[in-house]
Every structure is written in structure tokens, then in C-alpha cells.
Amino acid sequence: MEKIVKQKEPLVEHIYTADPSAHVFEGKIYIYPSHDLDEDIVSNDNGDQYMMEDYHILSLEDLNSPCVDNGEALHMKDVPWVSKQMWAPDAAFKNNTYYLYFPARDKDGIFRIGVASSSSPAGPFTAQKEPIPGSFSIDPAVLVDDDNRAYIYFGGLWGGQLEKWQTGSFSPDAEGPDVSAPAIGPRVAELSDDMLTFKEAPEEISIVDEEGNPILAGDEDRRYFEGPWMHKYNGNYYLSYSTGTTHTIVYAVGNNPKGPFVFKGKILTPVVGWTTHHSIVQYQDKWYLFYHDSSLSGGRDNKRCVKFTELKYNEDGTIQTIDPYK
Numbered sequence: 144m145e146k147i148v149k150q151k152e153p154l155v156e157h158i159y160t161a162d163p164s165a166h167v168f169e170g171k172i173y174i175y176p177s178h179d180l181d182e183d184i185v186s187n188d189n190g191d192q193y194m195m196e197d198y199h200i201l202s203l204e205d206l207n208s209p210c211v212d213n214g215e216a217l218h219m220k221d222v223p224w225v226s227k228q229m230w231a232p233d234a235a236f237k238n239n240t241y242y243l244y245f246p247a248r249d250k251d252g253i254f255r256i257g258v259a260s261s262s263s264p265a266g267p268f269t270a271q272k273e274p275i276p277g278s279f280s281i282d283p284a285v286l287v288d289d290d291n292r293a294y295i296y297f298g299g300l301w302g303g304q305l306e307k308w309q310t311g312s313f314s315p316d317a318e319g320p321d322v323s324a325p326a327i328g329p330r331v332a333e334l335s336d337d338m339l340t341f342k343e344a345p346e347e348i349s350i351v352d353e354e355g356n357p358i359l360a361g362d363e364d365r366r367y368f369e370g371p372w373m374h375k376y377n378g379n380y381y382l383s384y385s386t387g388t389t390h391t392i393v394y395a396v397g398n399n400p401k402g403p404f405v406f407k408g409k410i411l412t413p414v415v416g417w418t419t420h421h422s423i424v425q426y427q428d429k430w431y432l433f434y435h436d437s438s439l440s441g442g443r444d445n446k447r448c449v450k451f452t453e454l455k456y457n458e459d460g461t462i463q464t465i466d467p468y469k
């Protein structure tokens with residue numbers, strides 16, 4: 144049954160959804176979420192409970208319309224290199240084409256990032272036969288900048304395997320740095336003009352405090368964990384992300400798409416469920432935060448639901464912290 148979606152309520156209830164990447168395409172709001180399976184799987188630190196197999200793209204004609212599920216847009220059976228776990232995707236528009244970027248484990252169990260394309264923002268999408276060469280880890284987010292150059296941000300700790308790439312190649316037993324060492328940063332690479340490959344080797348992003356000191360690995364209230372998002376506000380680049388173990392969405396600001404970014408504060412306090420994952424989008428003259436929680440399943444980590452709420456800036460460009468339950 145269709146219902147008008149209210150702020151801080153699940154966008155859809157007929158399937159479990161998570162990791163919403165929202166964009167305004169062709170005047171509508173399109174949401175690119177993960178699709179959680181309705182299965183009871185015991186949670187562990189490797190993320191084995193997140194066994195997603197396909198993507199359904201949601202859309203809102205406007206903020207007073209029912210949310211539409213546009214059906215299956217891509218399934219892992221149609222992506223030859225994928226073995227399992229199609230995690231948090233994002234989408235971008237360039238070259239008159241819509242691109243879907245998605246992480247998944249390859250046949251060796253290593254997370255890679257794939258790309259698929261479509262003439263419609265709702266799909267269906269056709270995937271490239273191989274992952275993006277040189278890609279690794281999870282949670283791609285793409286910014287097409289005002290000069291039409293596109294950047295992909297990605298990376299996630301623990302099940303997302305980012306610790307295992309510190310030397311530049313995959314070390315299956317590698318662990319994170321000492322708590323007193325700089326935290327591992329997310330990665331950024333400019334995309335090639337055809338949006339299908341990296342134009343350059345990915346670089347590690349530096350997130351620093353107001354004094355310019357790197358955020359340390361033991362600073363779990365501020366260090367990067369997963370789920371990067373990049374948006375621009377008043378000409379500045381806002382990198383926002385999940386702190387994982389402390390369950391908040393935070394942000395850092397810079398004047399270059401590759402950073403460095405200065406840590407600023409908290410956008411979203413903890414939600415029901417272990418993971419927190421978001422996107423930020425301008426629609427007409429307001430800004431919105433899309434996020435998820437596990438309220439629809441009564442708190443099951445791997446059965447989440449996508450929601451949205453208005454996001455407000457202060458006059459100095461800082462973002463007002465949102466409590467998802469007030």
C-alpha cells in the first residue's frame with residue numbers, strides 16, 4: 144500500500160533497505176540503497192550478517208508523494224566477478240548516462256568496486272564484466288564537481304577490509320594502526336572521463352583537527368570508519384562519514400575535493416542498530432539527510448530501513464546535530 148512518507152519514518156516497509164545515497168535527477172529524488180535480506184543471521188565484526196544480493200532504487204516525485212520502489216535494478220547473478228555481499232552503492236550522472244557504483248566481494252572474497260550504467264536513473268543497470276581496476280574496500284560515493292570532474296571516495300574498516308590495504312596490496316592478516324598513530328583515511332581517486340575507471344591511483348585522505356594534527360586511530364569519536372559522502376556547500380567540500388564503533392555520522396570540511404579536511408562535528412547521533420550510513424542532498428531550497436536505522440525490524444542489525452529528515456546549517460557553515468528520535 145502506498146503512503147506519503149513523513150520525515151524520520153521508513154521510506155518503504157515491504158523490503159528492508161539501508162545505506163541510502165540520495166540524488167536529485169530529472170527533478171525527482173532518487174535513493175540508491177542497499178537491499179537487506181529478510182534473514183536472521185548472527186552479527187559479527189566481519190559483517191557476515193549483511194548478505195545482500197541486489198539493488199532496488201527508490202524514488203520520490205517530491206516530498207509529499209509516496210515512495211516508489213522501481214524494482215530490481217541490478218542482481219549479483221548478472222555481475223560475473225561478484226561472489227556475494229553487494230553493499231552500499233552510489234550513483235552519478237555524466238555523459239548523458241547514469242552510473243551505479245557498488246562494492247561486492249569478488250571470487251577470492253576480496254571487496255572490489257564495480258560500475259554499471261543505464262540510460263535511466265531508476266535502472267535497470269548493466270554492469271561492467273570486471274570490477275574497476277585497482278579498486279578495493281567498500282562504500283563508494285561519487286561527486287561530479289562543478290567543473291564536471293568526477294571523484295570517487297571509498298573505504299571501510301573491519302569487514303570492509305581497508306586495514307588490509309595499508310601497504311598498497313592486500314595483506315589478509317593486517318590489522319589497524321596503534322591507537323596513538325594517525326587513523327586510516329578513506330581513499331579518493333579522480334574518475335576517468337568515461338566514468339568506468341580510476342584516472343589515477345587512489346590517494347589516502349587526511350582528516351585533521353583544528354590545529355592541523357591528524358585524527359588518531361584511537362579517537363573513535365572522530366576517526367573515519369566507513370560510509371563516506373561528499374557534498375559542496377557555499378563552495379566548500381564537506382566529507383561526512385560514520386565513526387563505526389561510536390555509531391555517529393560526523394563531518395570535516397576542506398577547500399579541495401581531495402582534502403585535507405578539518406574535523407568539525409557531529410551530524411547524526413546514534414540510531415537503532417549497529418551501523419549508521421547517510422547521504423546529504425539539496426532539494427529545491429532545503430537540505431536533507433538520508434539515513435537508516437533498524438527500527439522496522441525491532442533492532443536487527445541486518446534488517447534496516449531508510450529514512451530522511453531536514454538538515455540545517457548555521458550561518459558559519461557548520462551543521463546542526465540531528466537526533467533521529469526527537
Ligand code: FUB
Nearest residue numbers: 193230231369370418420
Ligand atoms: O550495508 C553493509 C555495510 O554496512 C555498508 O557497506 C556499511 O556502510 C554499513 O552500513
